[in-house]
Every structure is written in structure tokens, then in C-alpha cells.
Amino acid sequence: MVATTAYDDHFHDECGVFGVFGHSDAAALTALGLHALQHRGQEAAGIVSFDGLQFFSERHIGLVGDRFSKPDVLGRLKGDRTIGHVRYSTAGGAGLRNVQPLFAEFAGGGFAVAHNGNLTNAHKLQIKLRQGGSIFQSTSDTEPIIHLIATSQEKKIVARLTDALSQVEGAYSLIALTEKKLIGVRDPLGVRPLVLGMIDGAPVLTSETCALDIIGADFVRDIEPGEMVVITEDGVESYRPFDPKPSRFCVFEYVYFARPDSMVEGRNVYAVRKQIGAELSREAPADVDLVIPVPDSGTPAAIGFAEASGIPFDLGIVRNHYVGRTFIEPTDAIRHMGVKLKLNPNRLLLEGKRVVLVDDSIVRGTTSKKIVQMVREAGAREVHMRVASPPTRDACYYGVDTPERDQLIASSQTIEEIGSAIGVDSLGFLTIDGLYRALGEAGRNRDVPQFCDACFTGDYPTPLTDRTEKTDNRLRLVEAD
């Protein structure tokens, strides 16, 4: 049986995109770029290329390395321009028909699109489009964009895409490939990242700079919120098709999602996480012998906590790196081993010690409870916990697959109650202003918040139309993956 592990309760990464225009190794570079973005989505991956005559598409369930490392697969992706995607589904299920890039034949030629984000009015749009005659091939929230482009009254693809995107709500960093163009666009709030790079004179668009590093491309700049870049053989052109708005980049990218070695909106993610740990040590100090990270996601904040507090840092929990997000679970007994499949206490180090565990976030609290128990059983005398983000009280609708609000422990329990539920001697969270300070701000601007922080504050920066209108979008065809 292939089942989801006990870790499936948490915030999942989202998706990653990568595109290159005008390079003889386009498909191989894209596969490498997607490999660097694997942390953003492990369910499926896909690449579409164009060779001047035809488009080629390879979309597979599974990891990039498993599916896109073979010469025959890359050999089928002919041409000097490609776009690719790694997916963690937020809408429509994980089946192959929802794996991106999505592709459509328009009157004006082929069109492939890869999307990071999630649309909050996709169901409503789907219903309206179906009533108008559209036939949907997937249940992905990305597909309505294709139908909106197809039915647009505008002439040129850039105007048609703008027309389509002006009707969608939510978050998107998109890249699209046509016969003549590679297009990149970020939603007006810039919730998800997108950067421009350059390799051997060929422009690259991708989610994070770590995907530029792996192929040796230079980082050129972030695509701005609300900006559309159109790359052709003549170069890179920039458009501002939407009304300007104050940006609301996802603060959780800094806390958890982005890779620590990426530069995101001008900040190094690792440096921000260390700064977050330093803020946390000032806001919620702990009188202990050791700072222990919950690996890997809690490690940079724990280093920052230790440096700022002067308390020694040590690896009191060791992680098994070969545990995937989903794997074969032969029996229930093994499934119930839960967190031990992934994490193991470093007993000699913990015995008799007062320790503070530092993790990036508490979602349902189930992992934290098991880790605390495990560290106590390994002999720790006191176990305190400090969390490098505010309590997660609300779900995300912008490209991150989160449990619903009622599954989030902080939505119904106070910090003291969470502390006793997970069994710690003391529990402290970073405040929302502390998080903003770690990002170099004086604090959260209540009138015009500088980031999206809705999962901490409930302050959603766009309408949540499908949710508020309870739009029904039942899956009519259920396919095997």
C-alpha cells in the first residue's frame, strides 16, 4: 500500500517553476533547476519544450531525479526553450491529469503554462466557463487560466493573458511558453516568488535562486509583484498590466518554504532564519544548558537562538534523510512508529540536560508532542520549546496545502494549553512583530501589512471567493495516479 506518512499533517511545500529560452541544453538545465526546487513539491514533475516546429511534453508522478535524469526522457524534450514544474497539489488532486505544465492548442498556436500559487476563485470560474462551453481536461485551479485566454476577445497573447489574469483572484507566479515567447508573471501582490537569471546569454525564469546556482546561471533580479516579462529572441521586455498595489509576499517562505541558500526578495533566507532565532531568544528566553534544533527546518533559527543567547548549540536530534514524504508502509505497527522513522535523539548528549528545542512552526502539534516525549525518554531533565513563528491559526489558500483551521492546534488553544498538550516545561512563540523585525521592518504595519501573514493573523489579502460562496466543484472523474 502506498500511503501518506504520519508527517502528512503539516504545511506542505508548494510548487516550483523553471523556464529557459534559447539554450541548446534547455531540457537538461530545466531538469537540474527542478531538482534544486524539489523541496517545493515532491508529488510530480513535468517539462514542456518547443523545437521551432512542435511542442514536447513529459509529465510524471514522482521525483525529478527518478523521472528526468535519463537521457531518453531528456532526449525527447527537443528544442532550445522549455518550462518545467515540480508540484505539491493545492487543488484538484494529485493525479497525472493535473500535473503541470498544462498544455493547450489555441487558434494562434501551442501554449504551455506552469503555476506556483493557488487561485481562490478557480471553482467559480470553472463553473462559469463550463456553462459557456469549455471542456476541462483537469481539475487543477490553473486550467481556468487557459480557458480564459482561449475565450479572450483580445488579439495578442500578452493582451489575452492579461485579460485572463485580470479575472482571477489569489496567488500566482506563472511561467508560460508559446512558439515565440517565454512569459513570466507575478500576481499584483507578489505572494509567490519569481526571479530572472541568465546563463550563456539565455534568460531563465524560476522560483528561487538556488535553481540558478545549480546550473551556474547569474541572478539578474526578482520579477516585481504585478510585473509580466516577455522573453523573445529580441530580449526581455517588461510590462505592468495591473493596477499597482502594495506587495504582500508570503512571510512563510522565509520561515519554512524557501531553501536557506536562496535569495528571496533581496534577503538571504538563511540569514533571515538566524535573525528570527535571535529575535525569539530575546522575546522568549530559556534558562537551559543546550539549544537543540528540530532538524532540518528548525536548524537555522536554533543557530540564531544559540548565538544570541550564548547557550551552546548541539545536534540533540538526528534526522534520517532517506525518509520521503510518502513511502511504502507495510503495516500499521510501522506506521505508528511515526516520528522515529525520521528523527532519533542523540542520547548521550541529552542525558540529565535542560534543553530548549527550536522548531520553525507548530501546525497540529502532533510531531512536537512525539519529539518532546522522545527527548524526555532519552534522559533530558527539562524540555522547553521555542517556535520560530507566531501560532499558526488559519489555513493558507495561496499555494500551500495546509490542514483546515479546526485542525490547527493554535486555532482553538492558548499557548499554555498547547504547552501542556505537547508536554513541555515551557513554550514560547515568536510574536508577529518579532517576525517582521527579523525581516528588517520596525514591526507589522497594521494598516498596510508588508507581507502576507494570513496563516498567523487571519488577514487574507485577497477575497476567498470559492470559500465564502462555498462553490461546489465535485470531481466527476476519479482516475488512478
Ligand SMILES: O=P(O)(O)OC[C@H]1O[C@H](OP(=O)(O)OP(=O)(O)O)[C@H](O)[C@@H]1O
Ligand atoms: O505541529 P506539527 O503538525 O506536529 O508539525 C510541525 C512540524 O512539521 C513541519 O516539519 P515536517 O516534519 O513536516 O518536515 P521538515 O522536515 O520539512 O521540517 C514543521 O517544520 C514542524 O517541524
Ligand SMILES: NC(=O)CC[C@H](N)C(=O)O
Ligand atoms: N502548490 C502550488 O503552487 C500548486 C499549483 C496549483 N495550484 C496546483 O494545484 O497544481
Ligand code: SF4
Ligand atoms: S497564508 Fe501563510 S503560507 Fe499562505 S501565503 Fe499567506 S503567509 Fe504564506
Ligand SMILES: [Mg+2]
Ligand atoms: Mg520540521
